[in-house]
Amino acid sequence: MSIDLSQFHQVFFEESFEGLDVMESELLALSPESVDAETVNTIFRAAHSIKGGAGTFGFMQVSEFTHQLETLLDEIRAGQRTLEKSHVDLFLQSVDCLRAMLTSLKDHEAPDMSRAEELKKQFIAILKGEVASSPANEADAPAPETAADAGPEGWVVRFIPSTDLLQTGNEPFRMFRELQSLLEDGSQLQIEVDSSRLPEFENLQPEQCYLSWTLTVTGAINKADIETVFEWVVDECDITYRRLGEAASADNASTDNAGANNASDSSSESESSSDAANIATDTNNVTVASVAEAPAPVQAQITSIPVADATQAPAPKPAKSADQSSIRVSIDKVDSLINMVGELVITQSMLGQLGQDFDMSRLARLQEGLSQLEQNTRELQESVMKIRMMPISFAFSRFPRLVRDLGAQLGKKVNLVMQGENTELDKTVMEKIGDPLVHLVRNSLDHGLETTEKRIASGKNETGTITLNAFHQGGNIVIEVRDDGAGLNEEKILQKARDRGLVAQHQELSSEEIHQLIFLPGFSTADVVSDISGRGVGMDVVRRNISELNGTIEVKSNRGTGSTFVIRLPLTLAILDGQLVRVRDQTYIFPLVSIVESIQLQKQTLNNITGSQPVMKLREEYIPIVRLDQIFHLRHRNESVDDAMLVVVEGDNEKIGIVVDDLLGQQQVVIKSLEANYQKVSGVSGATILGDGTVALIIDISGIGKKIEHRGAQPGKEQAA
Amino acid sequence: MPSILAVDDSASMRQMVSFTLKGAGYQVKEASDGVEALAEAKRARYDLVLSDVNMPNMNGIELCKNLRQLGDYKFVPVLMLTTESAGDMKMQGKQAGATGWIVKPFNPEQLLSTIKRVLG
Numbered sequence: 050m051s052i053d054l055s056q057f058h059q060v061f062f063e064e065s066f067e068g069l070d071v072m073e074s075e076l077l078a079l080s081p082e083s084v085d086a087e088t089v090n091t092i093f094r095a096a097h098s099i100k101g102g103a104g105t106f107g108f109m110q111v112s113e114f115t116h117q118l119e120t121l122l123d124e125i126r127a128g129q130r131t132l133e134k135s136h137v138d139l140f141l142q143s144v145d146c147l148r149a150m151l152t153s154l155k156d157h158e159a160p161d162m163s164r165a166e167e168l169k170k171q172f173i174a175i176l177k178g179e180v181a182s183s184p185a186n187e188a189d190a191p192a193p194e195t196a197a198d199a200g201p202e203g204w205v206v207r208f209i210p211s212t213d214l215l216q217t218g219n220e221p222f223r224m225f226r227e228l229q230s231l232l233e234d235g236s237q238l239q240i241e242v243d244s245s246r247l248p249e250f251e252n253l254q255p256e257q258c259y260l261s262w263t264l265t266v267t268g269a270i271n272k273a274d275i276e277t278v279f280e281w282v283v284d285e286c287d288i289t290y291r292r293l294g295e296a297a298s299a300d301n302a303s304t305d306n307a308g309a310n311n312a313s314d315s316s317s318e319s320e321s322s323s324d325a326a327n328i329a330t331d332t333n334n335v336t337v338a339s340v341a342e343a344p345a346p347v348q349a350q351i352t353s354i355p356v357a358d359a360t361q362a363p364a365p366k367p368a369k370s371a372d373q374s375s376i377r378v379s380i381d382k383v384d385s386l387i388n389m390v391g392e393l394v395i396t397q398s399m400l401g402q403l404g405q406d407f408d409m410s411r412l413a414r415l416q417e418g419l420s421q422l423e424q425n426t427r428e429l430q431e432s433v434m435k436i437r438m439m440p441i442s443f444a445f446s447r448f449p450r451l452v453r454d455l456g457a458q459l460g461k462k463v464n465l466v467m468q469g470e471n472t473e474l475d476k477t478v479m480e481k482i483g484d485p486l487v488h489l490v491r492n493s494l495d496h497g498l499e500t501t502e503k504r505i506a507s508g509k510n511e512t513g514t515i516t517l518n519a520f521h522q523g524g525n526i527v528i529e530v531r532d533d534g535a536g537l538n539e540e541k542i543l544q545k546a547r548d549r550g551l552v553a554q555h556q557e558l559s560s561e562e563i564h565q566l567i568f569l570p571g572f573s574t575a576d577v578v579s580d581i582s583g584r585g586v587g588m589d590v591v592r593r594n595i596s597e598l599n600g601t602i603e604v605k606s607n608r609g610t611g612s613t614f615v616i617r618l619p620l621t622l623a624i625l626d627g628q629l630v631r632v633r634d635q636t637y638i639f640p641l642v643s644i645v646e647s648i649q650l651q652k653q654t655l656n657n658i659t660g661s662q663p664v665m666k667l668r669e670e671y672i673p674i675v676r677l678d679q680i681f682h683l684r685h686r687n688e689s690v691d692d693a694m695l696v697v698v699e700g701d702n703e704k705i706g707i708v709v710d711d712l713l714g715q716q717q718v719v720i721k722s723l724e725a726n727y728q729k730v731s732g733v734s735g736a737t738i739l740g741d742g743t744v745a746l747i748i749d750i751s752g753i754g755k756k757i758e759h760r761g762a763q764p765g766k767e768q769a770a
Numbered sequence: 771m772p773s774i775l776a777v778d779d780s781a782s783m784r785q786m787v788s789f790t791l792k793g794a795g796y797q798v799k800e801a802s803d804g805v806e807a808l809a810e811a812k813r814a815r816y817d818l819v820l821s822d823v824n825m826p827n828m829n830g831i832e833l834c835k836n837l838r839q840l841g842d843y844k845f846v847p848v849l850m851l852t853t854e855s856a857g858d859m860k861m862q863g864k865q866a867g868a869t870g871w872i873v874k875p876f877n878p879e880q881l882l883s884t885i886k887r888v889l890g
Contacts, residue, residue: 052789052790054877054878056789057782057785057789058782060781060782060785063781064780064781064782093824094826098779098780098783101780101822102780102783104853104874105782105786105876106782216844217848217864217867218847218848218867218888219888220845220888223887223888224887256844280870281869284860284861284864285864
């Protein structure tokens with residue numbers, strides 16, 4: 050029978066990536082000063098599983114590479130070698146390398162082996178170092194033994210089992226049956242039993258094996274094949290082989306016995322050397338034929354793998370590669386879903402029955418049923434959303450490594466503290482927040498924390514601390530990146546902003562306002578652009594990424610004691626808390642988070658400074674006033690905006706007043722993509738379907754802001770004097 | 771049809787073993803470590819136990835030792851799935867009472883032919 054192993058690949062990759070994550074985090078916990086046995090064990094197990102799986106599923110490059118890593122780990126585990134810091138570094142690099150290899154293989158590409166070869170050499174160098182390896186003497190001994198075995202005529206095997214044989218679940222009868230099955234046509238197996246070891250009946254232990262046998266095989270059979278039958282018991286049992294027709298001398302038997310042991314070594318040796326051959330050959334033979342023929346299939350297998358993967362794999366399933374992401378859901382969540390669907394079905398059948406012959410007397414029951422349906426639906430919605438929720442530890446997990454490497458590179462001692470790792474957020478949000486977080490942590494390490502000397506000079510602990518904290522607050526998740534470094538240098542920031550013309554020379558700013566400057570495009574405070582933070586990606590990009598997620602970022606800083614970046618994000622991108630508004634005959638939705646206030650427009654506050662664009666003075670601040678009916682080209686009445694209802698919203702730190710005819714309710718809306726269903730419309734971030742079936746557009750506040758800027762209006766940023 | 775208890779902490783290996791054996795008509799129960807396997811073995815009687823060696827909580831060697839303590843499993847074949855062809859691991863397995871071993875990596879055909887050796 051043939052089984053397509055590729056159906057297990059997805060699971061294999063998933064668990065291997067998980068294994069690599071485990072290895073990485075455990076390696077970071079490992080230090081040469083205190084080697085924890087269980088930590089080493091966990092790392093070893095992860096490596097071991099990857100090696101085993103890779104071998105089984107045909108990824109020989111991976112399994113061979115992991116083998117080196119595993120060998121060194123095993124020596125450390127067994128106490129044959131003491132762990133050094135260089136080992137940990139090498140292991141960590143190997144984890145990266147394996148991750149890259151597996152990623153390529155997952156995408157059906159041939160992995161880049163140059164790095165693996167490089168690391169492999171380092172492993173081999175370490176392994177050769179102190180501990181004398183035994184394989185050398187094993188290697189040359191067995192070859193002549195097996196090579197000389199091709200005797201055609203047959204064998205006489207004397208099999209004297211240990212009396213404990215049955216206790217290990219081995220059964221002589223099944224071995225003989227196995228031997229019988231190896232025979233080709235024309236061969237014969239003759240079995241003689243020897244009961245001379247049977248004790249007197251009263252001394253007989255029923256669970257012991259007292260019998261022994263002489264097996265005579267006539268016909269063409271290799272000794273190695275017969276040996277495989279006794280492979281599992283050869284060490285405990287007395288097994289002697291004699292060529293058919295040779296005299297059984299006492300001398301011969303004893304050397305043969307030694308030979309048998311030797312041969313067992315050789316078969317185990319050849320098994321390890323020809324792991325690949327086992328996979329490659331299609332034979333039903335469990336054990337290995339002979340050392341001599343092993344190398345050829347090994348090579349064939351190695352060269353054929355990448356070719357096969359590259360040519361045939363992508364053809365049948367081209368769209369399946371990188372985008373096919375999956376999500377692991379705890380069984381509790383699934384159970385609660387099933388539970389809820391059950392209740393929904395009950396409610397539905399109740400309503401169905403009610404509808405069959407309905408009269409007004411049953412109105413109360415109908416209302417009750419509908420409210421139950423509403424509750425079921427809401428609970429179901431919440432549970433489904435929870436499926437997408439994952440603990441933020443998935444995003445945090447890369448930081449111990451990052452901080453360790455960066456700290457070493459910058460020569461700073463850093464302690465990373467992570468809190469609230471179990472705080473859950475939407476998978477999509479998590480994926481998108483990863484890069485901004487990396488940037489913030491890098492920034493804190495590079496610019497935030499002082500050098501060790503400076504820290505000592507200012508009386509601080511020489512080890513700096515970076516804290517990542519996550520928690521829920523209202524409908525948001527808050528992520529903080531905190532360092533106990535020098536804090537923002539306000540004079541330097543202000544000076545730089547003035548040099549770049551971002552702030553007028555004589556304008557005075559509060560501390561708060563100065564801190565916000567670092568989020569402006571083209572701002573970098575490091576005296577020297579380092580290759581750590583100065584990658585051309587500034588805080589402005591971080592802020593933009595976060596506002597794309599409908600989130601906000603702010604910074605708090607205290608001179609001398611450090612800075613804290615606070616990110617606020619919605620828990621999910623699929624559902625939005627919205628304010629429904631009516632403009633003419635259309636309903637629009639404003640994201641609730643962006644609404645500052647709703648006010649009645651008053652004539653005296655209006656000002657047509659720029660002609661076409663009316664602005665309004667709202668508490669010492671001028672905000673532009675926008676009419677949605679103009680922007681979206683609705684039939685608009687030519688009346689003025691006097692006395693209209695105004696919703697003040699904020700996007701990209703700029704306030705806009707939007708004129709609406711009526712404020713309707715607030716509700717959670719499910720966001721549908723306009724791009725996927727229609728086309729991109731500027732000023733609109735998506736659409737939703739309301740309870741009465743009509744489609745309502747969701748307003749993209751910062752998009753509207755940009756639209757009016759294009760029309761030449763003032764963005765309303767400047768402060769009133 | 772004989773029933774088999776397949777024990778491995780790696781889900782992909784477990785799936786592969788289980789799929790192969792089910793395809794050949796065996797009844798298969800999966801367990802992800804020794805503790806789980808031992809509990810399962812006490813609950814029902816299996817005709818063969820296939821176990822990985824390196825596992826969290828209870829490894830394959832310990833599992834085997836524990837199984838042999840149970841009256842029902844005194845003679846039941848226990849095969850270890852091992853990448854270690856080294857003699858040391860085999861000795862440990864045998865001392866724990868393992869019947870034999872299958873060296874990883876193996877393919878489905880090899881798995882089935884080895885299993886036939888100890889069943890029936």
